[in-house]
Amino acid sequence: MIDAAGAKLWWNFRRGESIWSQFVKAKYCNEVHPVARGWNYKDSHVWRRMVEVREKVEPEIQWDIRRGNLNVWWDNWSGKGALAIWLNRRGKRKAKDMLKDGWINGALDLNHFGIQDQSLAQNIRIREGADKPRWKPTGGGFNFKSAKGLMRQHRNREGGLWCKKIWNKGITWKMSFLAWRVFKKKLPVDDVLRKMGYQTVSKCPCCVKPGCDTLQHIFGMGDTAHQVWDYFSRAMGARILIRSERHVCYEWWMMAFKNRMFKFMADRLPILILWELWVNYTHCKYGKGKPSVTRIIFKVTKDLAECIQRKWPAWDPLPPNFGFIMKRAESFGYGKIVQRTGWCRPRRGSVKVNWAIEDNSCGFFIRNSRGMFCVAGVYSFENGEDIQAVAKRMLRDCWNWGCRNHIRDMCFESDKVLDWEYADQVNSSRTNERVNAVARCLTRMCAGMCIWFLNGCGLPRGLDRVLALEGIPHFVLLPGMDALSR
Numbered sequence: 001m002i003d004a005a006g007a008k009l010w011w012n013f014r015r016g017e018s019i020w021s022q023f024v025k026a027k028y029c030n031e032v033h034p035v036a037r038g039w040n041y042k043d044s045h046v047w048r049r050m051v052e053v054r055e056k057v058e059p060e061i062q063w064d065i066r067r068g069n070l071n072v073w074w075d076n077w078s079g080k081g082a083l084a085i086w087l088n089r090r091g092k093r094k095a096k097d098m099l100k101d102g103w104i105n106g107a108l109d110l111n112h113f114g115i116q117d118q119s120l121a122q123n124i125r126i127r128e129g130a131d132k133p134r135w136k137p138t139g140g141g142f143n144f145k146s147a148k149g150l151m152r153q154h155r156n157r158e159g160g161l162w163c164k165k166i167w168n169k170g171i172t173w174k175m176s177f178l179a180w181r182v183f184k185k186k187l188p189v190d191d192v193l194r195k196m197g198y199q200t201v202s203k204c205p206c207c208v209k210p211g212c213d214t215l216q217h218i219f220g221m222g223d224t225a226h227q228v229w230d231y232f233s234r235a236m237g238a239r240i241l242i243r244s245e246r247h248v249c250y251e252w253w254m255m256a257f258k259n260r261m262f263k264f265m266a267d268r269l270p271i272l273i274l275w276e277l278w279v280n281y282t283h284c285k286y287g288k289g290k291p292s293v294t295r296i297i298f299k300v301t302k303d304l305a306e307c308i309q310r311k312w313p314a315w316d317p318l319p320p321n322f323g324f325i326m327k328r329a330e331s332f333g334y335g336k337i338v339q340r341t342g343w344c345r346p347r348r349g350s351v352k353v354n355w356a357i358e359d360n361s362c363g364f365f366i367r368n369s370r371g372m373f374c375v376a377g378v379y380s381f382e383n384g385e386d387i388q389a390v391a392k393r394m395l396r397d398c399w400n401w402g403c404r405n406h407i408r409d410m411c412f413e414s415d416k417v418l419d420w421e422y423a424d425q426v427n428s429s430r431t432n433e434r435v436n437a438v439a440r441c442l443t444r445m446c447a448g449m450c451i452w453f454l455n456g457c458g459l460p461r462g463l464d465r466v467l468a469l470e471g472i473p474h475f476v477l478l479p480g481m482d483a484l485s486r
């Protein structure tokens with residue numbers, strides 16, 4: 001949205017019809033053509049915003065040539081964009097060559113400007129009238145919708161998977177930023193410089209047997225890079241064909257791994273590798289270092305150990321030893337014993353009685369094999385009775401209720417143990433307090449009462465929340481007897 005607004009500014013500026021655009025042009029572009037001018041910190045933020053979208057917007061503005069008052073090098077009159085960029089000509093920033101100056105004897109002669117490619121001059125005629133910009137997405141005037149569409153396209157093109165991966169948590173900023181520069185090809189290596197017009201003899205400093213000093217060599221295909229990538233992909237049991245750095249990173253990120261730790265490592269390793277390859281490169285180029293694959297591998301491993309430490313700070317620090325880290329990753333997740341601590345439904349045809357004792361009250365909660373409420377109740381201490389006796393009476397009542405309802409199988413569950421009459425005959429089990437929470441809460445909520453709940457509606461408020469934690473349906477409205485043991 002902001003970019004689209006910037007696009008509109010740029011369009012209005014380039015159209016040059018308003019006083020504002022003439023002012024901006026006079027202010028910022030007196031010497032240098034607007035397409036070639038960068039921004040300084042002292043420039044207004046409007047100008048900066050315009051410059052930021054320029055790269056995307058300018059190629060979409062093509063000029064319909066009339067009088068030919070167009071800059072040969074910077075205005076997009078040929079449909080190829082700025083010729084200074086397209087033909088890779090340096091030193092044209094301040095060029096003021098006008099297209100009309102090349103109009104010689106009724107034809108456009110590009111040799112006049114030192115351009116050999118005459119095909120660009122085809123079908124071009126200089127005649128009366130003002131040169132008009134055309135907004136390519138609509139074929140005419142600018143509109144907001146098309147600008148938004150354009151910006152979206154750009155974002156999709158740029159914002160691939162790599163955009164998400166390089167800013168992953170746990171990686172230090174300098175590493176993420178370097179990865180960003182690699183993916184955006186914004187590093188001072190020879191092939192990038194060559195595109196900017198510098199010619200150098202290309203010889204990489206990063207390998208024992210030097211290759212070409214290109215982005216792809218340094219980060220992907222070069223001897224050193226190749227060995228490093230190869231080491232890590234083998235160590236992680238991945239088969240990766242190493243082509244360009246981009247390709248290799250994507251292969252890592254798309255891979256399926258067996259657990260969270262492997263995934264964590266695979267997401268971050270490429271960034272760390274890019275970083276250490278770069279450190280090695282600059283070390284060899286500007287320092288007095290010698291290329292060393294082993295050193296890179298060691299440092300990547302150390303960086304990775306640090307990432308892991310940041311992610312799982314409770315672990316003992318891992319040594320910078322990839323074999324060791326791999327062992328840790330292999331056993332990841334097995335260290336924990338998964339214990340089910342939720343309430344379990346009883347077998348089909350039976351009911352489960354959860355009971356609890358809390359201070360001077362005790363309570364029970366009976367559910368069937370579908371987890372649905374059958375009956376519940378709370379008993380409290382009465383004169384002359386101790387709570388154990390009250391609890392025994394309660395369990396006896398539960399047992400009798402089961403018999404009355406022809407329930408063959410009753411299962412008693414509690415976090416307490418009690419020796420009562422049928423303790424040996426019934427299926428009883430001990431559980432922890434958390435599993436028994438429903439019975440305990442009910443007891444606490446109704447402390448001091450003596451009460452039976454024959455349907456779910458009468459249960460104290462708030463108990464439903466405890467029940468909800470168990471994640472199963474609990475209530476049938478008006479449970480008939482047939483619902484009891486289903």
Ligand SMILES: [Zn+2]
Pocket residue numbers: 204205206207210211212217218222223224
């Ligand atoms: Zn090299």
